[in-house]
Amino acid sequence: MSTILEISVECDAEAAEAVSELFNRFNGGDYDADSEAGEASGGGAVIETTGYDDFNEPIAGEFRIVVKTYIKPGGRGAQIRRQIEEGLWFLSRIYPIPEPQFRELREEDWANAWKRFYKPLRVGRRVLLKPSWEQAEIAPEDIVVELDPGMAFGTGLHPSTRLCIAALEDHVQPGDAVLDVGTGSGVLAIVAHKLGAAAIVATDIDPIAVEVTQENAARNQVPLHTHPGIMVAQGSVPAGVANRFDVVVANILAEVLVKLFDGEYSYPPLAEPLKPGGVLILAGIIEERAEMVVEAAQRHGCTPIDRKQEGDWVALIVRKQVAEIEDHGG
Numbered sequence: 001m002s003t004i005l006e007i008s009v010e011c012d013a014e015a016a017e018a019v020s021e022l023f024n025r026f027n028g029g030d031y032d033a034d035s036e037a038g039e040a041s042g043g044g045a046v047i048e049t050t051g052y053d054d055f056n057e058p059i060a061g062e063f064r065i066v067v068k069t070y071i072k073p074g075g076r077g078a079q080i081r082r083q084i085e086e087g088l089w090f091l092s093r094i095y096p097i098p099e100p101q102f103r104e105l106r107e108e109d110w111a112n113a114w115k116r117f118y119k120p121l122r123v124g125r126r127v128l129l130k131p132s133w134e135q136a137e138i139a140p141e142d143i144v145v146e147l148d149p150g151m152a153f154g155t156g157l158h159p160s161t162r163l164c165i166a167a168l169e170d171h172v173q174p175g176d177a178v179l180d181v182g183t184g185s186g187v188l189a190i191v192a193h194k195l196g197a198a199a200i201v202a203t204d205i206d207p208i209a210v211e212v213t214q215e216n217a218a219r220n221q222v223p224l225h226t227h228p229g230i231m232v233a234q235g236s237v238p239a240g241v242a243n244r245f246d247v248v249v250a251n252i253l254a255e256v257l258v259k260l261f262d263g264e265y266s267y268p269p270l271a272e273p274l275k276p277g278g279v280l281i282l283a284g285i286i287e288e289r290a291e292m293v294v295e296a297a298q299r300h301g302c303t304p305i306d307r308k309q310e311g312d313w314v315a316l317i318v319r320k321q322v323a324e325i326e327d328h329g330g
């Protein structure tokens with residue numbers, strides 16, 4: 001009887017995203033019980049959340065996130081385990097994560113048991129992120145987004161993603177054109193569609209994110225490459241669409257946002273696609289770096305109108321000025 005090695009790490013929402021990515025990188029692929037022992041078919045990361053009350057709200061002090069992965073014995077199994085252990089060690093320099101726990105499981109004990117733990121997650125005022133197999137109490141006004149767990153980016157567990165969803169709820173009007181730069185799993189583009197946005201463009205420099213976004217759009221019955229619907233493309237700030245979008249959202253990182261504003265990559269500057277009077281939602285910003293992003297926004301004719309914060313993470317909401325600043329450059 002073969003056994004499966006379970007590696008689990010208990011962590012906060014922010015570290016959960018990084019640990020999941022590590023597990024997906026080294027132990028990805030669909031979990032396949034019949035494949036050769038030791039093949040990298042561990043199904044990647046499994047995220048378990050516990051500590052909810054009867055209304056599916058997290059209970060303070062009891063809410064826990066555990067990220068797990070399962071490695072089959074023999075063959076590449078030992079190598080996968082070593083890569084993961086090394087990766088976790090490096091991550092522990094950045095995030096306060098505890099030592100990983102190891103457990104041997106009998107295959108039949110394991111099969112599908114984990115699905116019990118991935119629970120629907122409420123975000124913002126109306127959005128419900130939910131695993132496809134879970135039943136949830138759905139109110140008529142709820143916006144339900146189905147995402148598979150264990151995807152690299154945009155599980156909804158990261159504070160920045162939640163702040164962006166709340167900001168989209170504030171600013172997206174039915175019929176709006178919305179641009180999502182750095183779409184990851186496509187979560188924000190799908191939320192924008194469900195909030196009534198008509199034309200949505202979602203870009204990411206990572207080709208895997210483009211694929212995952214297409215899968216998640218299909219899972220949520222969001223049409224691709226139609227109007228209304230989501231157009232997904234590999235890339236960043238799109239060219240040739242100056243002054244077209246009512247809302248632009250970019251949940252990347254402070255340093256990257258500043259460079260995008262200044263047009264330091266080969267892409268058009270971040271504020272260019274935005275209509276005058278349009279709203280830009282900026283996230284992925286650690287509190288200490290908020291000021292540099294505000295300054296970059298102001299350099300490019302945008303005025304801060306709101307700020308949301310969760311823990312150390314900040315989302316800045318800025319508006320593009322209607323009378324654009326004259327370019328005095330020579």
Ligand code: SAH
Pocket residue numbers: 153154155156158160161164181182183184185186187188203204205206209235236237251252256265
């Ligand atoms: N929008 C999702 C994912 C955010 S993770 C959410 O809110 O949860 C950030 C994403 O930005 C990653 O998928 C990464 O590949 C992408 N990215 C990084 N630098 C980028 C750039 N310069 N232009 C476009 N996308 C970028």
